Amino acid sequence: MKKPELLVTPTKVDDISRLINSGATAILIGEEKYGLRLAGEFNRDDIKESVKIAHGLGAKVYVSMNALFHNDKLEFLPEYISFLSDVNVDAIVFGDPAVIMAAREAAPEMKLHWNTETTATNYFTANYWGQKGAKRAVMAREINMDSIVETKEKAEVEIEVQVHGMTCMFQSKRTLIGNYMEFQGKDLKVEGRSKDRTLFLHDPERDAKYPIFEDENGTHIMSPNDICIIDELEDMLDAGVDSFKIDGVLKSVDYIEKVTSLYNEAIELYLQDPDAYQDKKFFYLEEIEKIQPINRNLDTGFFFKETVY
């Protein structure tokens, strides 16, 4: 059985060697102008530096360009893609077909990973984007384990699945926090709306707290719990899912580092000795529970949940 890639999101350049030393084999970085809900902001110099560090340690670097682009951003895409290609980024993550169009012109050899988040829901469509140039599909977080396994069986592209962290529930182009403040006659400073300050929506009905922030791409609302399936990795490892992602958005590097090393250990243990993993998997879960921020419970996302419609 092959060991899957362990993809993590550093918050800054300095995090990278720490995370790779903890077991990460690929990192996802980018800047807000092009990518959605990143753990940190990486400008061009940072990206160059990150590639140097990661490649030096044998890890891959992916850059996120999965925003929904309006016309006014189109002119920047080819040039940015050329830059990423020049500095030897290993792949670009996209959702909007405009990125495929730009990449065809600017860097036809560049690898593309398809990640719209909510709409990657079946294997046919994963393969469709494969035919359009994607090497990998990142599955929506709203599909369950059985579908993931089936998708992996039938996919002609690599399959990436988020195994840990917060997920996005909602993106609006409107500045909803700012609008509320203005409606109240207040003016929350722009930086106050951003990821640096932890704002929540409290849903009294469900007694849940949803992180919310604004950035260049609009308003984002995040899941009330963090996904954690460190004790449920068997099926996806058996199925050969290509990449396991730990999303560190709105988390500290200490947290991401610890989670990365635990997942790495759990995966390696399963591959060496599945029974030993069974004995130890709840220990891993408990270790993660210990470091959870106060507002964040763990759950298994939609892996074992059915949705109706």
Next chain:
Amino acid sequence: MQQISSFTPEGKRVIIKKPELLAPAGSLEKLKIAVHYGADAVFIGGREFGLRSNADNFSIEEMREGVEFANKYGAKIYVTTNIFAHNENMEGLEEYLKDLQEVGVTGIIVADPLIIETCKRVAPNVEVHLSTQQSLTNWQAIKFWKEEGLHRVVLAREVGLEEMLEMKKHVDIEIETFIHGAMCIAYSGRCVLSNHMTARDSNRGGCCQSCRWDYHLFEQDDHKEEEIALYQEADDPFTMSPKDLNLLEGIPQVIEAGIDSLKVEGRMKSIHYVATVTSVYRKVIDAYCADPDNFKIDPKWIEELDKCANRDTAPAFFEEVPTYKEQMFGNHGKKTTFDFAGLVLDYDEDTKIVTLQQRNHFKPGDEVEFFGPEIENFTQQIEKIWDEDDEEIDAARHPLQIVKFKVDKPLYPNNMMRKGVL
């Protein structure tokens, strides 16, 4: 780009590229009303593969009847088939699409490439339109979909007029845009609030409008218990309820931009809504196209639209990114000002007696308003009311009850009667 206008021999400018007016219908009755009130095309939902799982949807046989009816009037039927399918939803898709082709629908409105590709393969005579669920926001993406063989794209709700103009300039493909109705406040397809909050999949039709619920906004540090409320006790809670879209006043610009299809949202709305909105936009489009240079918005159109509105309305992203003024806080709804009270079945010119199907309670003495494509709106005070057996009754109480009473001006079948709500 296609030519939008030309000059008559007398030197008057007229619009030669008239956009399609596309109306919603959640049932056969609404479909017929939409066509009757001036829709050039109607979009409906099937029993499968479409969002709005609660909306009344059409069986294949009902679609057949709808298509036959629409064809008689030169109108087109599109079927929304815009779920993002999970693996388990693939079964039955081919059969379904073949049925749609056989029934003769003009096109399907699709988001998932699974359905796009399957349709191209098994039902090549059906046009494929890209749904707003794909949140199409730039012309390069439109170019991509054109190269994929799509006939038409529906724009994201977030696209403004300037952006539409640029899209039209860069890509030669039919563009459809929403002009009226309720809308998502999220980028379509990018909201799974309902999945998380109620285990209902919004991208397969299960949305329960969680965005319109009330929340409390507060700040809290990751490792501290203390919460800081960002509102006062008396403040209205945080919510994300958008005002409904209303582009009445932007229609001239949309027409001049060469947009091909103007879409009204609302498959779950009443026939009163479908009739009112369709007839108002019919008038606006016709008036502008006939004489664009002397066109003025008639305040009556604005009033008329308001008669079927249950929320405040705004032009959303048409000119710029909406502010708090395009959202609703506190009381999200708006009291309806009019109720749909009856549908005209027949009118006897000699006796001036209308035969009408009751849709809401009314009684002698009530003042009602009639409207329809053949008539100018007028009001009338109701005198005596008789039932089907010519027995005088003290009120029209029962839904769908057939009643008769005197109306001074002529009426035509499918004209509607509405009543002000106090």
